[in-house]
Amino acid sequence: MGKFAWTKEQETALTSSKDVLLTANAGTGKTLTIVGKIMWMMGLQVGSSEGKHETIPTSINPCKINEIGAITFTRKSAADLRQKLRHELLQSDEPEAKLLALRLDEAFIGTIHGFCESILREHALRLGINPTFKVLNAQVADLKKDEIIKEVILKQLEQEYIETKALARRYRLSDIISQSRAMLREVRWHPERYRNWNSSFVDEQPLPECQDPGDRLSRDLTYGLYTLARSAEEQWQRQLLVNNEKDFDQLILETRSLLRSPKATHALQQIRSRYKILIIDEFQDTDDAQSDIAFAIGGNNKTKLFLVGDPKQSIYGWRGADITVWNEVKEKIQKSGNVLSLTKNFRSDPKVIETVNTICGPAMNQSAAKLRQAGLNTSAIDYQEMEANRASSGTAKCQLINLKASNSAGRRLEEGRKIGACIQELVEKAMIVDPDTNKKRHCTYHDIAILHRSRTNLELFQKGLVEAGIPFQISHQDYNKSTEIADIVNLLRLLINPDDNYYALGFLRSPFVGIRDEVITGIRISDFHQSLLEQAKKFLDGHKWPEYPENSSLPELERFALKRGLETFHKAQKLVGRVPLPDLLRRFVSESFYDIHLFLGNQRKGEESYSNIQGFLQFAEEHRQISIEEFLELWDLSLSKDSPPSLAADSEADLVTVSTIHKAKGLEWPIVFSIQNDKNVSQRRNELIPSDGTFLSSLYLKESDNGPHNEETLAPSNLARLEAEECRLLYVCMTRARDQLIVCGEIEKKTSGFFWERLNQFHSWENISSQTGRQEITDLDLVPLEWLNRIETMDLPPLATTITGPPMQFTSSATEVMTKQRSEEEWQKKYEYGVQSTLSFAGRRSGRIPSQTRGKVIHGVLERIQEYEELPQVLNETLNSMDTVELSGSPGPGSNYWEALELELQEVLKSSDWKWYVKGEHFRELPFVHLVGPRNWHLGAFDLYRPGADGEKALIVDFKTHKLKDADIEQVSQTYLSQMNIYQKAADISKGSVVRLHFTVPNSTWPKKGLDSTI
Template identity: 25%
Template sequence: MRSQRFALTDPLPAGRMLLEASAGTGKTYSIAALVTRYVAEQDVPISRILVVTFTKAAAAELRDRIRGRLAHAAEALRQILAGEVLAAEDDAVLLHLTSGSHVELSERFRRIERSLAEFDTATIGTIHSFAQTLLSEQGVAATTNPDATLTEDTTVVVEEALADVLARRGTQHLPVVDPKTVVDAAQLALKKPDSVLSPTRAEIDTARATRRSKDFLESADALAESADVVAEVVNRVTMVRRNRAVLSFDDILIAARELVTNPRSGQRAVAEVRSRIDVALIDEFQDTDGTQWEMLDALFGKTEATLITVGDPKQSIYRFRGADIKAYLASSDSKDAERFTLGTNFRSDPVLLAGTERLFEGTTFGDPRIGFEPVMSGKKESSPLLVRGHSASGVELRAFSNSRIPAEPAKEATGADIARLVVEHLEHGQVPHAGGHRAIQPGDIAVLVRSHGHVDAIHRSLTQAGVPVVIGNVGSVMSTEAASQLFALLQAVAAPARPRLVRAAALGWFCHKTWEELDGIEPDQPGAGVVADLQVMFSEWAEVLQKEGLPAFFDRIWQYKDVAVRLLESGQGERSLTDLNHIRELLESDGSSQQVHRLVERMEQLMTDVEEDADAELFARRTDSDDDAVQIMTVHAAKGLEFPIAIAVGLGAAPTNRRPTSFDQPDGTRTVIFGAAKAWERKDLDPLIKDEEKAEQLRLIYVAVTRAIHKSVVYLGSKPGDAPLSRLLFKGKAPATGEGVMAALQPRVIESDGAFRVTVIDENCPPARWLGATSQEAPVLRVATIDRVFDRDPQRWSFTRISGKRIHPGDHTESGSSVALQDVGPEQGATDEATPDGLTVDDSDAQGSPLPLGNIAGGAAFGTMVHGVLEAVDFAAPNLQSELATHVGNAVAWSNWKIDPAELTHGLVSAIDTPLGPLFDNRPMRSFDSTNVLDEMTFELPLAPSVPPGRRPTGTDVGQLILAHLPPVSPLRKWAEQLANNAINVNLAGHLTGAIDGIFRVSAEGRHDRYVVVDYKTNRLGAYGSPLVLHDYSQANMATAMAHHDYPLQALLYAVALHRYLRWRLGDTYDPATNLGGAAYLFVRGMIGPETPPSGSAVHGVFSWPIPPELVVGLSDLLHHGQRIEAVG
């Protein structure tokens, strides 16, 4: 099915649009451009645009690209409006945005500047974070536990469930059950609650009467046992997760789907999302699944919202993670969806695009609707890659002269040929650069593999050829030499009395002994003394592990004989040390036992599971060096990346060992099949599953080939048979010889006019050597010299940290004040009330006070207790006294304080019944029910995210801004003057975090809702040693306390957080002038109930500050941009 071509300057889409973005056509660029156009041209606020992708890294990149795109457009418009000449641009979208009348451009500039100021309100994240937000906003309408913990990895829970099931069934079942198969099958089934497991015991019993397969009959009993165990594990995990309140990412998506498709709750949930989202863009749509699509379709499919799904079905390669290409096709078949494609490739050279077209012409990737469509080159001027002065082909296929060589020799031969190919290009190749050419460097080349099987041979051949090479995220670290070396050492430490194990460890990396030193084992032979010394040392190491833990244990090993230094002096030292540190980190984070034999068991388990876990992200080998080197990585890891030259290896054959797999049938039923292919064949599903596997194999080849900028090389491999690559090239089985391959593909080679080439390779060619390789002598190690200046401004700030930077703390406070520090530690959201200097709680003479809470001693723990009670209670509860008594009783029971619960309950009731003054229409807390109070709102705000050093906001800037908005008679003016005079000398960059005790919504008929920041304080404000009296909580005394501890700054920062929250939550109806209600600090000891007398225009115990809305907005802009935003036009 051919799609219409879409240009980014075409009319903006409305309704549903499917945008296919083939490799290199600029998918992320296009999303950022569309967002910018919707903001600038249609005045869609950034807060009403949803952008969803599938990984945190992709979400972070999208966020940066969209912000950068907006900023670039704003700067271009500013230059045009200021009469400046715009620099030469070939950006069609930017030229489009800067074309128009002065009025139009001014309006676009204003809109884009507003979007930058409000960028923190943009919803740009993963599909899982969007679903989680959707559930939290719906509250009780959602079926998930709101207090549940979200976990990324459910493997531990599944493994625990398996251990419980096997323990209950007895040890006789252990030999016939493969734990890895059970865990994998259970996890696949848990992704979809209505999954059907196959085989079941009933299916196996039925098959016994009809099947005569030897493989089946020999394994039937084990299959039946495994079937029972898998079913029990799935049921147990479901129960355990429910009891522990644990949710997986799949649980979140399923719950969100159920919420929006529910006949009763769905309509409301959809309406609420639609009330704040006008445009939704879904990235990497080819990797979605049925659950995700049903959720998105319910939210945006039958509404007036614009839904743009962006992806490339030819790059759908994550079936093992649950991606279902059928969901993509279902969307494309929708009668409401228009299907477009991006037709210009901006990555690759024309010769590479032509070669790719010859390779894939006429190919469909698993479905007739997913066909290969040629794309145009977006490069206006392009020079080809040169080898020995001649233009290189864009795509090269390399085939053995004899394709029947065995697998292992073929891997070695492939590695050797890759080394020869790389050396040829390093010595004689040039890539286009800056209008000319430059020599090819090792870092220009990437070798892409499907799994770790070819990695060692390739790495070894390149290293022997003198070519720098690094391995990135391919293969399991538990299959490396580092794992074997560490395992041998741990075995010796666990059993130092066994000389054979000690000698094996002694010859390894960590002890660095030689055969000559160990030549002997009897007491009178020379080597025995060395072994005995090692035995003593290993025993000491085991004791360190038991007493001090894993970190100290590994530190002792790493320090012995300077193992890191010795490894780095060897040819592959960085690789080895990277693997060792990775394994150490895995074992430490795994919480492995402090008993050395348990540590050995854990290492053995991880190494045993290596074949199945080879592509698991947690165990994937890390890149060992940032130096200029050839990179070896998996195709999956390379997706989204680009390289001047890409070499694809191991893509010629389909997988032969079937792990547990799943298949989604047209009716949506998911079947999880976990029997070995020969033992349990599903004649109804196996052909369909194989077809899907072959289709994904073709898509893997497409992804690998399209990573290249100038040249792509594909190895046919040994025994290609009728594997997907053979079907792609030969429409059937591959010829048995290289000459046969050459002859069969000769027409394509001729038609390509040099863009497509076939090379026959000899598996017995001599090894290559790079003449440009550096000397193989051990490098001289030196201490690194840091010669760059680190930007130390960006930090994680809280009010406490900012206030703690005060140069002269307390010099604006009345002499002799005993005002105690109480603050909400923003990182924890808990009270931090300090007692007077030098005192413990018991030292404080609080007796004789007439105030309800005046006789209870102060301190941080008391403040925390009061905060906890006030956050838990519903102020408007009809049985307030009883509810408070329950919460207070529980709080006191869990503390070691001697507090009379009845006294504290009475005092808090009095505070709750106290009129709060003008900001609250003189209403008490009792008049605010739980729907009008938001407790403990945490926030994380970016500070000066794009502001360079020297222009970042400072404490002085904040003080000057406050001073400009305070009236001359304000009790806070002296405090603001000191703040404006560099009292807090900080550069505010990074993030601001905090937790607001309460946000009160003050509603009245005929008026917009007003939102007030509330902070609870339990400070004792009276003179030390004297009973507290009401006058201690007058407006003047509270103002002194506020200034003493910089509480006005805290109130302002919290008001900025409230401003940004309301701007997102209320959308276009938000007006700071009417919705921002200021801040109130409730000193609860001074709040004595309805009879609390007034103090000036307010009341005792309540310090109210009607913060000017323009001050809040100005401070928000200052903290984000480093300067106030001035309109242009």
């Protein structure tokens, strides 16, 4: 970054010493600017201004790395920011930067929930709370709240609540729960809106503005939902208190409440002293509570605020984000800080930028004018034009696919077919600019995204893609219909209850085993008194296998598959509760060869299925610490909700991405298609419309239950807000494209749509003449078995067979042999009784680390490292991979001890010996098993094995991490002769070899070159 050339806008943001509100337009280098700001704050060189040769002056008042606070929108964003910051620190020419990379975990980089949690725990005593609270996973908390809402509804129905009975007559239970959920959040986040509700409803006389029967009905139904939500909230708070738990909402709300209370005086002093800068990313999608927390900490001379976002990308109003907060903060910061903008777009081709400006500028400005006309000035966002900072590539296009279908369902199918044909042509002929290299190359499926607004009729669109033979992955889909996910979930249920024949049947029929139904039938009728799995074990050996006339080899293959499947299942049973769920699943999928099975048929379908499995494993990773039972309960409840779990897509697979626009925010693709442009904006049902001052707040219910005040006054003003957000959604969609933007619509404009009207208002699109070119798809569920006739069976060659490990009681390592030769008593204590020598713990009192841990760190670095420049990063990765217990009591990162260790490793890596070791083919930590006699096996691993060229002996290098003097090397080396002998005999089986010891201190080897052959 020291050689980076910043725009003038970026330089101003980096070097500002005041509070900053930074509008970072799409593709303007927002994350890089945040990284630069952090490095500038720490007093590091960040580069120069664009067009100038002078470097940007460093901060005159630098802060420490632990005085940095950066809040991101998601955990993934936090991980990306941390990774990019570490990369820039390691690339810096300043030695101090590389040390800061090792200490990066001292800075806070995380979500607002993580930030609030850290404040509540660190200052628990000052704030008067119990610091041992547990934070509930968001999905778990939502599902538990829904259960409480359901209980409250049923209880109020039993108690004859009039309002609740009125709701039950009009809505299904799931609808009442959904409506109550929306009201519960409002009651919790905006209690000031409901302070007078009870007193207003106690009076039986109708309010003057509530004379219409429709208004009274809307008012009464909303009050019924309010009573449900209030009761559920009280019960939820009691449950959290009893269990000493907090959900994500409470983390934020409680932090705000405590920081604004008198008891927070001392805590605030400590927090302000800790953080010299507080960075908040995606500030356009925040709310008043998060803003209050930021200004409670910042807005003073100690902690500066650096708030970054793009109000034109505020698209999460349905999730509680409030764009009015941005405008209010803007007014506040203008008085004493800097309101800045980044307008130079580095992402998209100038042609794409011109199209975005032409369409989104008028659309947003018109929506802002409409909001101001309705008196909603604080919700209005004016468009700010972007300037292309990327040279034209000559590959850019902004085009239209013309649709002719007369209805929405027909247009979805037509979109799928025509986009599919277009994609096939793009992959065959189109060139794009590679996002990483900025060089032209051929387009792949991975370079393409299709963005949509909702899931309505999406299955028809997918059908069109399938007909065109397009491989794709989708961000939202019904995972109950995904065969591979169903197989894995069925496996988990069987692991919980192996006696359940229903799940056992699914297991045996699935690719985990893969036997015919007639075989399973034969297994079942063999003995009805046992479970199906128990019967299957006995059936392997004691019963005749059903024949398969079409291929005589199939029964033997099935027998092998059943045996392997049952063995794999038995192993997994033993690991349940001992191994985290995602690790258990990865092992089972691999050992059962399920992942290989996916690719036996259609390669593209296999990639899609494999991507689904990776997404499921990522979902399991997010719930790593819960049991299988808890995970399945969470999975079932998630599927029953309106929004099923979203599984992470495989970012490396060569698949087209089909995603909602919301999911695509923050991402980019060379080519983007926009579909569903014919949809209109409508009032969201079950959304609470805030009061206009003359009428109590109200939920927008189904049309027949909304009175005139809802329909004529509240709803129109709220619809103006929704349309403004929809304009911002269009902006997000269009700015995902780097080279080509292709939209679907009707040239004749027979069908209107919110996006389509704005896409056509000030822009003329180039029409793509697309032929659907439908491709015949074979039924992949009916796989012909004639391929079995082409298989030739034979014994595997020795090197391809699985080596059965020797019984552990007959094995020994080189270290064990050395110990036994040196002292029988020491060997017995260590290897029979498991007693560690006191020397192995040496170092804790001396400010160092135990010798065993030191050796593990050095060996870990030498195993991983590829280039000398990677040393700080690899050392940090090695430390992070070790157990906390191993490093407990050790000096902290950045201490003199770790500096000295890094210098020691530098000497090794710079030596001519090391360069020779790793030149050409070599293996690190190469394991070996050597049978040296009856019931006598030697196990070990060569630190480094270099096969050598023809006629040259192989070299085995064993790194020793003692701290020695040159004069002591000869004497110490003699003690390792038996170990060297074991290594040499094991290696000699393959090729004649020599063994060399390499002592990291004083970076010397034994025996010296030329004496190797005498060992």
